[in-house]
Amino acid sequence: MTGPHPARLTGTSGAALKYDLLTALGAEACAADKHRQRTSLRLMTLITARYDWRSDSLATGQTEIARLWSVDTRTVKREMARLREREWLWLKVPAAKGRVACYGLGIAAILRDTRPVWPAIGPDYVARMAPEPAAPDAPDAGNVVPFAPVVAGQGPWAAICQAFQAGEPGAYAAWIAPLRCAAEGEAGRLVLHAPTGFHESYVRSHYLGELARLARRQGIAAVVLTGPDGVDRGA
Known part of the structure; x- marks a missing residue:
């Protein structure tokens, strides 16, 4: 598998996912330094204004993004590169003559990076986003999240x-x-x-x-x- 498949976030659960992701980004920004705060705020603004949840696509030109962020296009290039490095955005279609680049939202990476601040949002949020495993015989691993083993057995x-x-x-x-x-x-x-x-x-x-x-x-x-x-x- 190469990149994430297109997200089609529709219906009640899709709407909840949108708010949960934006909440996680906002809480992570509040706990970060001013530089990361700015990057997170810019991504949240871009998601709210231009991201298509149905097709998992963000296809907006650098000039338009610069105007939205009140910066120049050089800053846009740096911020977009930073977001790709963090895997919060991933390139779906490169820019070409007469066509802007199209990005997808790195939901798994956003959840991974914001997980430390979930308790600050509330126990209901933690329970919703990371439910406890049901297996009663699971060993107590403290604060370490174990790597899931390959499923044993046949079938x-x-x-x-x-x-x-x-x-x-x-x-x-x-x-x-x-x-x-x-x-x-x-x-x-x-x-x-x-x-x-x-x-x-x-x-x-x-x-x-x-x-x-x-x-x-x-x-x-x-x-x-x-x-x-x-x-x-x-x-």
Whole structure:
């Protein structure tokens, strides 16, 4: 897999995700130094004014961004480069003659970098964004977040997890390992449950296509993803 798949953040869970991301960025900025505050504020302004949540695209020229930020285009180039280095933006389509560059939003990186300030937002936010694992026998790791091991055992879901982790171990640990397999192979379907609506929305937007591809290798025709309410919001 190369870059994130286009996010289609629609419906109730999509709206919640938008506010949760902006809240995380704002809280992280408030806890940072003035230079990082400025970068975060500029990104938040750009997201609010020009980012298309439905297609995960930000296609705005440097001159327009400079006017929005009240800076010159050299500052825009530096800030955009800084945001790419932090992986908060990723280049989808390079600029070309008569066409501006198109960027996607690095949601996983934003969540990774803002996680330390989540407790300052509130325990409800932490519970929503990083629910505790349900396994009762999980060892106490203190403040260390363990790297998710490859799923043991046999069956299609175990094989899919192993293949996914081999390609993207970080994404697997953060987004795939918390999924619960409710049924595999029945009526040619793999049924997965996400722990939260936010988790479901993100996996559906970014990784469901890859999960479906890996499932077809195991002879499974369709992957059904639901949230904690058990509702499949797929098309």
